[in-house]
Amino acid sequence: xxxxxxxxxxxxxxxIHEDERLVVVDKPAGQATAPGGGIGAxxxxxxxxxxxxxxxxxxxxxxxxxxxxxxxxxxxxxxHRQLSQQFEHREVSKRYLALVDGHxxxxxxxxxxxxxxxxSGRVGVDxxxxxxTTKWALRERLVDADLLEVTPITGRRHQIRVHLxxxxxxxxxxxxxxxxxxxxxxxxxxxxxxxxxLADGLAIRAExxxxxxxxxxxxxx
Numbered sequence: 088x089x090x091x092x093x094x095x096x097x098x099x100x101x102x103i104h105e106d107e108r109l110v111v112v113d114k115p116a117g118q119a120t121a122p123g124g125g126i127g128a129x130x131x132x133x134x135x136x137x138x139x140x141x142x143x144x145x146x147x148x149x150x151x152x153x154x155x156x157x158x159x160x161x162x163x164x165x166x167h168r169q170l171s172q173q174f175e176h177r178e179v180s181k182r183y184l185a186l187v188d189g190h191x192x193x194x195x196x197x198x199x200x201x202x203x204x205x206x207s208g209r210v211g212v213d214x215x216x217x218x219x220t221t222k223w224a225l226r227e228r229l230v231d232a233d234l235l236e237v238t239p240i241t242g243r244r245h246q247i248r249v250h251l252x253x254x255x256x257x258x259x260x261x262x263x264x265x266x267x268x269x270x271x272x273x274x275x276x277x278x279x280x281x282x283x284x285l286a287d288g289l290a291i292r293a294e295x296x297x298x299x300x301x302x303x304x305x306x307x308x
Contacts, residue, residue, distance in 0.1 A: 099135070100112060100132075100135045100136065100139055101113040101115075101293075102139070103157060103291055103292075103293050104289075104291045107162070108161065108162060108163070108166040108170075109147075109159055109160060109161050109162060109166060109170065110136055110139070110140070110144070110159075110160045110162065111157055111158070111159050111160075111283070111291050112132060112135075112136060112157070112158050112160065113155070113156065113157060113293045113296075114132050114150055114154075114155055114156060114157075114158050115155055115296060116152075116153055116154065116155040116275045116276060116296065116298070116299075117152060117153065117275065118131070118132055118152065119131045119132065119152050120132050120133060120146065120149045120150055120152070120158060121133045121146055121149070122134060132158060133146050133160065136160045140162065142162070144160040144161075144162075145160060145161035145162070145163070145164065145166070145167035146158075146160060147159040147160060147161055147167060147170045147171055147174060148171075148174050148242070150280055151245070151248075151276070151278075153260070153261075153262070153275060153276035153278070154276055154278045154279070154280060155278070155279045155280070155295070155296045155299065156183070156278075156279045156280025156281055156293065156295075157280045157281070157282070157283050157291060157293055158280075159283065170285070173285060173286045174242065177240065177241070177242075178285075178286035179283060179284065179285055179286065180238070180282075180283070180284040181238065181239055181242075181280065181282070181283055182236060182237070182238055182280075182281055182282040182283075183236070183237040183238075183239070183247060183278060183279060183280050183281060184226070184234065184235070184236060184237070184278075184279045184281050184295055184299070185223075185234075185235045185237050185247060185251060185258050185277065185278050185279075186229075186232055186233075186234055186235075186258065186259045186260075186273070186277035186278075186299070186302055186303060186306075187232060187233050187235055187251055187256040187257065187258055187259065187277075188231075188232055188256055188257050188258075188259055188265070188270050188271050189231070189232065189233070189255065189256050190228065190232075190233055190256075191223070191225060191233050191235065191254070191256055193225075194224065194225045195222070195223065195224040195225065196222070196223055196254075197220065197221070197222050197223075198220070198221045198222075198223070198250040198251075198253065198254060199218075199219070199220045200212040200219060200250060200253055201213060201214060201215070201216035201217055201218055201219060202216045202217060202219045202243045202244075202245075202246060202249055202250075203215060203216030203217070204216075204244055209245075209263065209264075210243070210244050210245040210246075210248075210249045211249065212249065212250075212253050217241075217243060218241060219241045219243045219246050219250065220239075220240040220241050221237060221238070221239050221240065221241075221246060221247055221250040221251075222237070222238045222239075222240065223235045223236065223237045223238075223251070224236045227303070229303070229306040229307055229308075230306050230307065230308050231271075231306060232259060232271065232306045233256070234303055235251075237251075245263070245264070247278060248261055248263070248264045248276075248278070249264055252264040252265060257270045258270060258276060258277055258278050259271040259273040259276075259277040259302065260273030260274060260275045260276045260277045260302075261276055262276075273302055274298070274302075275298065277299060277302055279295040279296065279299050281293055281294070281295055
């Protein structure tokens with residue numbers, strides 16, 4: 088299991104694992120993954136990684152700006168090709184922690200609802216959409232919320248957020264999917280990408296951000 092290590096080169100960049108092929112970074116909530124976030128967006132994570140490397144950082148996959156957690160950047164075009172194929176062919180295992188509104192039924196479940204992207208940027212369940220599957224397991228029952236471990240089998244845009252909303256348990260802090268937004272009045276989206284296992288068996292894990300765990304603690308009895 089890869090261990091956590093803070094980068095000395097860029098103080099605001101938290102590098103979890105680095106080798107000759109790739110860099111895995113723990114992204115804070117609120118930071119854009121790639122450039123192009125508009126005025127006031129600040130430096131993207133991709134730009135920070137490029138500064139750290141002193142060369143181009145190849146983006147392998149993305150996280151929503153509001154989501155925290157692990158992102159992989161390749162160091163070379165060849166590594167980028169190989170890693171991107173792993174994600175595309177579903178050879179990478181991804182695990183998230185999600186703090187959701189209310190109490191889910193049972194201890195685990197699978198959501199298999201097709202998802203469609205709309206012109207507004209929203210995603211919704213639609214029979215005409217693309218296949219999408221999300222598995223969840225209850226990690227902790229809280230006073231008015233549940234902490235879930237979530238494994239997306241497919242990688243659709245906003246998949247976890249929409250699927251959990253579709254079963255009546257939107258993620259706390261979500262400003263896009265929920266009847267009252269931000270859901271539960273949480274200060275940010277309570278979704279964290281905490282673990283990646285690549286096709287070659289490399290497993291990378293990071294503890295959720297402090298603000299995430301504080302939100303969990305606040306909802307304990």
